[in-house]
Amino acid sequence: MQELEFYHNPVLLSECLEYLNILPEGVYADCTLGGAGHSSAIAEKLLPEGTLHCFDRDPEAIAFASRRLENAKPKIVFHPVPFGELGSEIETGTLDGVLYDLGISSRQVDSSERGFTFAGNFPLDLRMDTREEKNAQDWLRETSVESMAEAFRKNADLDRSMKLANRLKIMLAEKSEAVIAEDIRGVALSVYPERRQEIPGILARIFQAIRMEVNQELNEIEKSLNACAKCLKPGGRLVVISYHSVEDRCVKNTLALLERDCICPERLPICACGSNHRQFKKVLRKPLVPSQKEIAENSRSRSAKLRVYEKV
Template identity: 40%
Template structure:
């Protein structure tokens, strides 16, 4: 399978993260290699790029795509392991780090991966198939309350409790093994009037289960402070998000780096000891243009934020 993926906010993200053509950069979400390829085209012959992905197909395609470029090093690791991997391979510090979060187009389009509510397949949804937790395990073994919680929190689904209740009732009779079975359960749970409006009735639930399977929010929270530690002073981290909870994590983490005093108002002297570690490159998130949204509907919810590590005083 050719791992083809239309990169979102491609030029904008590269412009934000690239500070030195001779530098060392990290692409934490290699995917189809679109951002990596664009960055490589702007690097000098001595510039270097380190790529991470946990999907074996993405890794295989990237190794073939970049096999003749000695500037590229590829690791099949989750980006939660970025700092340790870079440290163990003598690749610290770096000049820039970029993330393009969410699920990639090939993962959605390849039926057997079980990410899509549009194709019937085994309920899987693992980005890294070396891991044990699958969507099938979640819908068949987690409590109804826990399933409702992830659908509500990760999917922001109004019918979360009802969908979870229907899942709980259905699995008593028959194990839920396929995406098709789950879609029909969700359709039966969501009232007809609600199904006629908005996106596909299964969209938010599938997104929520996928995020739970891959622990996407937990991993994101873990990796951002790693990224700051890995950067050289003056280096930048750029993050493209596709979900409001992801964007909130990035925004809030960046805010903690600004070193704003958290002491109660009225104290004559600051006691919290807050010191700025970074500054925002763009105060407001960069959004896709209307042209990009028209050409790539999956870009519509994308937001790009970037921060720069401060130089020591």
Template identity: 35%
Template structure:
């Protein structure tokens, strides 16, 4: 049973592009609260599942969720990038799923510090073993480094101005909470709520979260490594939630599709990203930025 309050994004599209009715092993590299994984196992009694996540708290919940399928499931607390290092026979893999978004559990837990709408510590760690927190970055990065971070990972127009203000203010009072930071962002960016306009704090929090968790590190290399390891017919499905990740996935799948430099390893299943329907966005507003891309090993 999927945990109450958690809605898997693009569920039917994921199952379709994974072709998840086939017998074999499916890997969920970012299992979260197992919304997609449960449906794969429930609908296909011949499916086995390998699930990975760096979030220990989420994995504790997932173990309960997947109890009915325990004989077909193996779970690991690990970053999906370490999947190639696992002692595992990749010849049985039929599909690999990466849902690169945050789970409702993470967003709705103020103590994790992911949401600027709730007051909590400036943490943002997916893996609580990680020593780097958002507070540490905001409190110690130089003005140029903060500006680069907000511009590169948050695509924030006022990146330099915000970095300057943060450095000036932290000399007087440290930024302890998400609300402390949000208030400064709103002041610097002259935020006035408007329908359809993205809150600048969303961009800054995205940038900090990417930096804390090193979310972009090795994504393309991981997909290329796995493409060489899995058998023909195995499918990759990746859901991204911001343009930086989507760009990496798009370019990696294009490279794996072959060209002048190397023969093709995969064929694209999605020429353009698959987006949520209007109905899904109404039912689950957090799905709005999702983009799904898929490819198949040849």
């Protein structure tokens, strides 16, 4: 096989393999294929009778990963669509395990022309799928001040979100060309003048908030985890890695609803639903985090949290 260039270091790899409980002839889905770091390790554990469904909304990831997986033993099925489509792409009750390694890959962050990074001065883009019509520029120009402030609060726990949104709108009104990272940095410095040292972290959170809106990330997670309840076989495993508190909260809260026997509204004095709605049980009470060794070798793993559930 030809030598492939670096794409992404898979995080918590041995833990994912352990908790997916891989059956050699089983059917698995990697919902966040990226550079196929996790997928190629899963494929190694499968026989030709096994199947691996690979989802990624980024065409570049699908192209790279299909080269990496071209000699894989099991059947590989590529789904170049958002993982929110899991329920329409996969038959009910057919999966033995599903993996999510949320967020973006090193390749996406490091390709400056993709406009994910605030380290260079490139027009903000932030689309995972470059075929999508609207990018960060459109979002910034078309979103109202109120909705923008709400996105900064909800997606990145940013304080002074209204002031930030207002100042961004003023900057946008004065600038007809594409917005670059430096423009956002200037606004951040004017909103948080006494926090100069923290500006890189604040910029990361502003970018995160915009990226989550452009790609509708929380809706995608919620929709796809609900579809897992339908697509997994009883006993099938769900393994999710998240990288920041908003993402992790969305995973935890979505699963908490799917862990409930009773789905009656709280105001009902007695249960009227039959109390048999439980879809998942927790396999780990607390999330796993990377070891110090893994963090030292791959600093991008430092905020990872891995949660594991089993379909009942």
